[in-house]
Every structure is written in structure tokens, then in C-alpha cells.
Amino acid sequence: MTFTLLARLAAPLQSWGAVSRFSHRDTHTRPTKSAVIGMCAAALGHDRTTSLGPLADIRFAVRADRPGTPVRDYHTVGAGTYPIRPRDLITDHRRAAALSAHLEAATGPAFGHHQLTNWYGAPKKISRDPASGALVSAELSRTALITERWYLADASFVVALEHPDRSLLDSMAQALEHPRRLLWLGRKSCPPSGTIAGSVREGTLEQVLTATALLPDASESCPWAWIETREGTAGSTTASDQPVSFHPDQRSHTTRWESRIRITPDPTAAEWDVIP
CATH class of the missing domain: 3.30.70.2660 (Alpha-Beta Plaits)
Structure with a gap:
């Protein structure tokens, strides 16, 4: 059975x-x-x-x-650029130094590493958007994965x-x-x-x-x-x-x-x- x-x-x-x-x-x-x-x-x-x-x-x-x-x-994953978000608190001194260099070039040394550490965080590979002039993260600016x-x-x-x-x-x-x-x-x-x-x-x-x-x-x-x-x-x-x-x-x-x-x-x- x-x-x-x-x-x-x-x-x-x-x-x-x-x-x-x-x-x-x-x-x-x-x-x-x-x-x-x-x-x-x-x-x-x-x-x-x-x-x-x-x-x-x-x-x-x-x-x-x-x-x-x-x-x-x-699905597409990656590609594009992303604005830097203030909520990205700094946890890596290399990120802070990268963003600090761009800010100092634009505004002078007032935005130094110490002040930057208290206020900003950013991904690696910081660059300036040629169209808008805004600082953006190019960390994900790679060829899109389909x-x-x-x-x-x-x-x-x-x-x-x-x-x-x-x-x-x-x-x-x-x-x-x-x-x-x-x-x-x-x-x-x-x-x-x-x-x-x-x-x-x-x-x-x-x-x-x-x-x-x-x-x-x-x-x-x-x-x-x-x-x-x-x-x-x-x-x-x-x-x-x-x-x-x-x-x-x-x-x-x-x-x-x-x-x-x-x-x-x-x-x-x-x-x-x-x-x-």
C-alpha cells in the first residue's frame, strides 16, 4: 500500500x-x-x-x-556618481584626507582635517562633478554589472x-x-x-x-x-x-x-x- x-x-x-x-x-x-x-x-x-x-x-x-x-x-548594479552625504561619519582617516584636500582647494585651509573630522564623512575616490561642480563619490563609478x-x-x-x-x-x-x-x-x-x-x-x-x-x-x-x-x-x-x-x-x-x-x-x- x-x-x-x-x-x-x-x-x-x-x-x-x-x-x-x-x-x-x-x-x-x-x-x-x-x-x-x-x-x-x-x-x-x-x-x-x-x-x-x-x-x-x-x-x-x-x-x-x-x-x-x-x-x-x-538589474544593473554600480555605475554613476553619488553625492557625499553628511551622515557618512568619518571612520577612515584616508577618506577624510581625500575630501579635505578637495575642500581646501576650493575654500582654503579653514576646512582642515580636524574640523572635517567633526562634520563630514565620505567614501573613497572623491572627485568633482564637471557639470555641477559638486563633490561626488566615484567609488561606484565603474562599468555597470548587468x-x-x-x-x-x-x-x-x-x-x-x-x-x-x-x-x-x-x-x-x-x-x-x-x-x-x-x-x-x-x-x-x-x-x-x-x-x-x-x-x-x-x-x-x-x-x-x-x-x-x-x-x-x-x-x-x-x-x-x-x-x-x-x-x-x-x-x-x-x-x-x-x-x-x-x-x-x-x-x-x-x-x-x-x-x-x-x-x-x-x-x-x-x-x-x-x-x-
């Missing part, structure tokens, strides 16, 4: 990075197994150094009731987690609704909206997803689902998101197999329900 826990992952923005770098942060088209298992581990209060234990044996599936829209968040962050906007997914130990799934359901650590959908800037955990039902991933009605905000009548399968299953493909360890010094993943199929919920499918 096997059981399946349902979870609803919905938010204004989600981001499920697959191959991310600092300057380009991508997102998968759906939640990854590694991210969902990590979220469950966080909800249970596990530390990153804690062994995955039975969480590693969970069979995973996701149904895209509302696939969402990819959006790009465009970064891209991708998100899924207005998406809703049904995640299914299958395991023969119902008590494990029950504890995960309670933890998702009363987490011991903060939860987010891929990134810290993407908190979930509404209820996450649904009920634990008897049956396999395929059976439970077919016997569960679409989410209220679903945009697909026959949504795609990605269901974990055995290696070599006909029509299946690989996904490199099977977590092995979340340890900061030993973080690793391996390959698993999944099949993509259309799910047509049974006309008599049970409505989405949550744990009490």
Missing part, C-alpha cells in the same frame, strides 16, 4: 533555478524535486547538514494547472509526494502548514500564497493526480504532469534534480527519470481539500 501527499504551490512569482549563475538566474518551467524536498526538510526543521533519510525515497510528481508566464527581472533573474508569474502547481509510510507524509503535511523554518518557492523573494499542504490520500501519484480536481485558478483543462518513473521507462527522460545532500560543503544531486503525460481529472474527482 502506498500514499500520496498533495501540495499546492502558488504565488505571484516563483523561480525554480536549474542552471543558475550570478549574472544569469534561470527558472525551470515547473518546481524541481530538489527544491520541493528541500522545502519539506526546512518545514520539518531539518538543518542543511541533516541526512535526507526517508525524504530521499519519496517519489515525486508535479501537475501544472496554471503554468504561468516567464518574466525577466533586469544581471538577469527569471521568474514564473501567476503560476499554480499541484505537487504530489508518494511514500509507503503514511505517518511520514502526515508529519510533512502538518509541517508545511506550520513550518519550523521560513518557506519560499525557489527564492527568498517568492513567498507562497494561501494554503500549501493538501490531504494525504491512498494511491499512487498517477491515481491521486487523476482523482483530484483542478485548482480553482487552473487555466488548463487537461494539464501536463511530470511523474517520476523507473529508469528506462518508455518515453521517459532524465532530470538532474534528485537530491543527495544539502550539506553546504557536500551539496550534490543525481539523475532520476520522469515521464510527461496529460492528466484529465475524473469528472467525479475530489475537490482540493486541506489538512485540518
Whole structure:
């Protein structure tokens, strides 16, 4: 006998990075197994150094009731000049000396180092703006660093987690609704909206997803689902998101197999329900 826990992952923005770098942060088209298992581990209060234990044996599936829209968040960091602010109190004599030299050249020695120390502070690399004549900080006047962050906007997914130990799934359901650590959908800037955990039902991933009605905000009548399968299953493909360890010094993943199929919920499918 096997059981399946349902979870609803919905938010204004989600981001499920697959191959991310600092300057380009991508997102998968759906939640990854590694991210969902990590979220469950966080909800249970596990530390990153804690062994995955039975969480590693969970069979995973996701149904895209509302696939969402990819959006790009465009960032530029650096470049430009910034006025010197009086609230930047002096903590470095080299900063004070740099600003003092400019002020003395403009107003004479009345604004010496001693008086400057009491009133002004400034970043390093002081210069004069040729247009306005104002003293500005050129500390950040470097070439702008351009970064891209991708998100899924207005998406809703049904995640299914299958395991023969119902008590494990029950504890995960309670933890998702009363987490011991903060939860987010891929990134810290993407908190979930509404209820996450649904009920634990008897049956396999395929059976439970077919016997569960679409989410209220679903945009697909026959949504795609990605269901974990055995290696070599006909029509299946690989996904490199099977977590092995979340340890900061030993973080690793391996390959698993999944099949993509259309799910047509049974006309008599049970409505989405949550744990009490």
C-alpha cells in the first residue's frame, strides 16, 4: 500500500533555478524535486547538514494547472556618481584626507582635517562633478554589472509526494502548514500564497493526480504532469534534480527519470481539500 501527499504551490512569482549563475538566474518551467524536498526538510526543521533519510525515497510528481508566464527581472548594479552625504561619519582617516584636500582647494585651509573630522564623512575616490561642480563619490563609478533573474508569474502547481509510510507524509503535511523554518518557492523573494499542504490520500501519484480536481485558478483543462518513473521507462527522460545532500560543503544531486503525460481529472474527482 502506498500514499500520496498533495501540495499546492502558488504565488505571484516563483523561480525554480536549474542552471543558475550570478549574472544569469534561470527558472525551470515547473518546481524541481530538489527544491520541493528541500522545502519539506526546512518545514520539518531539518538543518542543511541533516541526512535526507526517508525524504530521499519519496517519489515525486508535479501537475501544472496554471503554468504561468516567464518574466525577466533586469538589474544593473554600480555605475554613476553619488553625492557625499553628511551622515557618512568619518571612520577612515584616508577618506577624510581625500575630501579635505578637495575642500581646501576650493575654500582654503579653514576646512582642515580636524574640523572635517567633526562634520563630514565620505567614501573613497572623491572627485568633482564637471557639470555641477559638486563633490561626488566615484567609488561606484565603474562599468555597470548587468544581471538577469527569471521568474514564473501567476503560476499554480499541484505537487504530489508518494511514500509507503503514511505517518511520514502526515508529519510533512502538518509541517508545511506550520513550518519550523521560513518557506519560499525557489527564492527568498517568492513567498507562497494561501494554503500549501493538501490531504494525504491512498494511491499512487498517477491515481491521486487523476482523482483530484483542478485548482480553482487552473487555466488548463487537461494539464501536463511530470511523474517520476523507473529508469528506462518508455518515453521517459532524465532530470538532474534528485537530491543527495544539502550539506553546504557536500551539496550534490543525481539523475532520476520522469515521464510527461496529460492528466484529465475524473469528472467525479475530489475537490482540493486541506489538512485540518
